Amino acid sequence: MPLELDQIDLALLESLVKDGRKSFRQISREIKVSAPTVKLHYERLVNIGLIRGISIDLDLGKLETKTSTKLDHIKHQSLKNHKIKLDKGMLVKIKCDYCNGPTHSKPSILKVGDQERFFCCSSCKTLYKEKYRGRIESLSN
Secondary structure (H helix, E strand, O other): OOOOOOHHHHHHHHHHHHOOOOOHHHHHHHHOOOHHHHHHHHHHHHHOOOOOOOOOOOOHHHEEOOOOOEOHHHOOOOHHHHOOOOOOOOEEOOEOOOOOOEOOOOOEEEEEOOEEEEEOOHHHHHHHHHHOHHHHHHHHO
16 A cells, blocks of 8 residues: 655645755754654655665856866766766866855855855955854854
């Protein structure tokens, strides 16, 4: 007899589709049930074979090879379709989180909560901190 998905199962699946890296606690807050309930439903969906794994979605347009060959032409497509091998030393293009300009070899970094923000210069970092002071302070507490 088939298993009928309930509201918690559906909400859990929708949350994982948006971002498969979320913790059970993050999902529980989002769908308003306890973390143990999320874990129970997740494990049940894995055990019945509905969830086979959580995959990664790379933006290949942000990668450059060691020789600075840009991979923009294959943005948002799979590695398998283009037979690209990820190699040590590949570069990831990072945009400044304040001005959207390119960052250089050593970007200025600001850790906010559990995420890092990258800036092209210390001026952009300072302006970002001023603009989002309230949010930064609330995440620091």
